[in-house]
Amino acid sequence: MWVCTGCSCLCDDVEIEGNNVKHACRIGAGIILNRSVARAEPLIEGRKTDMDSAIEKAVEILKDSKGVAIYGLNNSTLEAQRIAIKLAKKLSAYVDNGSKFEKLAEMILNKEIPSTTLENVKDYAYVIFYWGCDVHNSMPRHMSRYTYYPRGKKRQRGYEEDRFLVVVDVRRSHTAMLAKKNAVFIKTDDDRKLVREFVTALEGGIASGDVLRVVKELKKSDFNVIFGGEGLIKGLGNEFEEFVKLVNSVGYFIPADYRTNSMGFFKSIFEAGISKANFEDLLIDETIDTAIIVGDDPLNSMPFEIAKRLVKLKLIVIDPKVSFTSKIADVVIPSAISGVECGGKMLRSDFVEVELKPVFKSEWDDVEILKSILEGL
Amino acid sequence: MPSPMDIYKLLPKTNCKLCGEQTCMSFAFKLIRKEKKLEDCKPLFSPEFEEQRKKIEEMLKVVEKATETGLVVNEDLCIGCGNCVVVCPVHVYEDPEGAGSGFGVRLDNPILRVENGVVRVVDVGLCRRYKEKTICVACRENCPTSAIAFLEEL
Ligand code: SF4
Ligand code: SF4
Ligand code: SF4
Numbered sequence: 001m002w003v004c005t006g007c008s009c010l011c012d013d014v015e016i017e018g019n020n021v022k023h024a025c026r027i028g029a030g031i032i033l034n035r036s037v038a039r040a041e042p043l044i045e046g047r048k049t050d051m052d053s054a055i056e057k058a059v060e061i062l063k064d065s066k067g068v069a070i071y072g073l074n075n076s077t078l079e080a081q082r083i084a085i086k087l088a089k090k091l092s093a094y095v096d097n098g099s100k101f102e103k104l105a106e107m108i109l110n111k112e113i114p115s116t117t118l119e120n121v122k123d124y125a126y127v128i129f130y131w132g133c134d135v136h137n138s139m140p141r142h143m144s145r146y147t148y149y150p151r152g153k154k155r156q157r158g159y160e161e162d163r164f165l166v167v168v169d170v171r172r173s174h175t176a177m178l179a180k181k182n183a184v185f186i187k188t189d190d191d192r193k194l195v196r197e198f199v200t201a202l203e204g205g206i207a208s209g210d211v212l213r214v215v216k217e218l219k220k221s222d223f224n225v226i227f228g229g230e231g232l233i234k235g236l237g238n239e240f241e242e243f244v245k246l247v248n249s250v251g252y253f254i255p256a257d258y259r260t261n262s263m264g265f266f267k268s269i270f271e272a273g274i275s276k277a278n279f280e281d282l283l284i285d286e287t288i289d290t291a292i293i294v295g296d297d298p299l300n301s302m303p304f305e306i307a308k309r310l311v312k313l314k315l316i317v318i319d320p321k322v323s324f325t326s327k328i329a330d331v332v333i334p335s336a337i338s339g340v341e342c343g344g345k346m347l348r349s350d351f352v353e354v355e356l357k358p359v360f361k362s363e364w365d366d367v368e369i370l371k372s373i374l375e376g377l
Numbered sequence: 378m379p380s381p382m383d384i385y386k387l388l389p390k391t392n393c394k395l396c397g398e399q400t401c402m403s404f405a406f407k408l409i410r411k412e413k414k415l416e417d418c419k420p421l422f423s424p425e426f427e428e429q430r431k432k433i434e435e436m437l438k439v440v441e442k443a444t445e446t447g448l449v450v451n452e453d454l455c456i457g458c459g460n461c462v463v464v465c466p467v468h469v470y471e472d473p474e475g476a477g478s479g480f481g482v483r484l485d486n487p488i489l490r491v492e493n494g495v496v497r498v499v500d501v502g503l504c505r506r507y508k509e510k511t512i513c514v515a516c517r518e519n520c521p522t523s524a525i526a527f528l529e530e531l
Contacts, residue, residue: 013480021493023481025457029494122479136458136521144459149519150479151469158469174521178460 003357004028005075005339007139007258008349009146016359025140031340032359038322040334051333051364058292058316058331059376065290065314068093071279072296074259075337077344077356080366081261081268084294087374094277094288097265098296100233101257102276103240105266108253108351113244116225116252117350118145123152126221127214129166130256132191133229134173138258139349143178147227164217168194169231186210191235195242202249224251254350260338264347283309290314294366295335297323318369333369336362379436381405387429389420408433409440410447410528440528446506447528448498448516455495455524461516462489462496467503489516496524 002014006028015022021029042054049057062068068091073081088095107113121128128147135142143149148159155162165183167176172185179185188194194211201207201215218224226247236243247253255263269276279298282288283306291313299307300323310328317329320337336342339356342365346354384405391401396417398404407413415421415437421430439449459481462468465488468476475483482490486500505513506527517525 015481019493023459023491024494025459025491026455026494029457033493137456140456140458144463145479149460149463151473151477159464177521178519180518 001357002032002359003339003354004031005260005337005346005356006031008260008262008347009139009141010260010346010348010354011141011145012354012357013145027140031337035337035340035360040317040319040322040326040332042334043326043329043332045330054331054333055369055372055376058333058373061290061314061316061330062091062292062373062377065091065288067282067288068290068292069277069279069282069288070095070292070294071098071298072294073097073265074099074262075295076261076366077338077342077346078261078264078268078353079344080294080338080370081265082272083367083370083374084292085268085272085274087292087370087377088274089272090374090377093292094279094282095269095274096277096279096282097259097262098279098298098301099257099259099262099265100230100238101255101262102266103238104228104233104253104255105263106270107240107244108255109267109270113240113247114252115254115350117352118147118254118348119352120223121147121152121225121252121254122150122155124154124223125225125251126155126162127164127166127217127224127250129168129224129226129228129250130175131166131168131226131228132170132231132233132235133227133256134169134175135227135229135256135258136174136178138229139256142227142256143175147225148178164214166214184210184214186214188235191232192237192239192242195236195246198246199242199249202246218250222251226250226253227256228253229256257349261346263349263351264345267347267351280306283313286312288313290316292316292318293325293329294318294370295320295338297325299324299328318366334364335369336365338366341365342367379409379439381409384408384433384436387433388418389426391420393420395419408437411440446501446504448501448504448506449526449528450496450498451524451526452495453524454522455520456522457491457494457496458520459491459496460519461525462487462491464515464519465489466513466515467505471503 004011004014004024014024021032042049044057108115167179167185176185197207201211315329316331317326318333320335326332341360341362343356343358388401396404472484488504505511
């Protein structure tokens, strides 16, 4: 059995037989099937070199830099994230994984908001909220593997009788289309108002029909869960007080951050006592002159107006694959695909630690590369 | 998936009845349900209709892939989420610890299995529509991208 590192579901039931990948979704199967496509090679200023020279050049750049950020790390193992943090401390560098879940992750780790595991959801959850996330596309097996569809210990009668699905979003997403029988889709562009409405209704106050219907269902079970995505965080404007109240009366909250080891990143930085920076702000404010990009492609994913500022930086890219960002990098250091070519641990979206089961072996991985850079300094 | 209307538009539309049907429209319906063969429409094979015939043949390729239960999978629309595999009542009954509990299906010959990221019809022999001739739509109903369709519903 292989553990898929395609998203934070970290599905551990995947079978690989030669060129046939069974049970992984399209994202996961693609990792194995396209493993050898677009592999990065060691480069200095676009010219081919060897690993040692590339690492040496990275060290040289870092020694001369006046402000460094380390960005990415969602596809790196906990072990690699911890070395990256050591490196950040040594360089007084900023760190950011590009996720907006830091506040919620911090609250879960500090037990300020009740959370649970996906196995418990499967066994016990009745009302399941998907709020501001289209998991069908971002974490394709989330609903079939862990939440709405599977049967669990106390949920033997299946989704049609033993679960109630609530999807909240600004648009009718694919996930929302699954809200059919025993389910509601609530369309909203004002999440704060909707949270307040739920809180009021749960206290016996007045609310709209859909909200009252959900509240009636919530009262049937003491195990209900809200999966919240980036849409929720944006909608709440990063203010969670009312939302925490809601979660307390609903039951539990689990982040729906698809980034593979995003929760690992948060746990690692909080344990190390450092806070997350905002890479986009650092670029806008011109706070940094150098960035180490690990397993991410900001030139592709950030808004163009901000992304174009990357060109002005000294860029060190550590990645198994060629990316838009690697094409403009000063140094490219090819790495291993986590979970495929190197092992280690990652945290699932519910903070459960999962041991990876690589099927190939690679000489260089994030851990080795980051360690060598650290030693070079 | 082509609709009967899409096919009808390309037929000779003369209602000549040579195919044994009263109208070209009903022939189009039966073509999609695999109750008639394209060869039954003799005029379509004259040179005059060659281009249209080729278009229909192209459209019918999807229909050809439909299984004996009328279940068709459009792989391009499938993301491999596994909803269909997990909700299938036959899988739940035969494989409660695997598919029924959300894991990859553990039967050697399941009805559906996600392979290389898309669902594949492995053995329709177990499907309720085949065995018991009951109208089960569980798999199709839980696919939000319409990657699964049933011929009779088209
Ligand atoms: S849901 Fe995520 S972890 Fe599971 S197979 Fe798909 S990409 Fe991999
Ligand atoms: S029609 Fe019903 S029995 Fe047949 S594959 Fe779909 S869910 Fe299973
Ligand atoms: S056919 Fe639909 S429900 Fe089945 S795996 Fe593909 S996308 Fe999911």
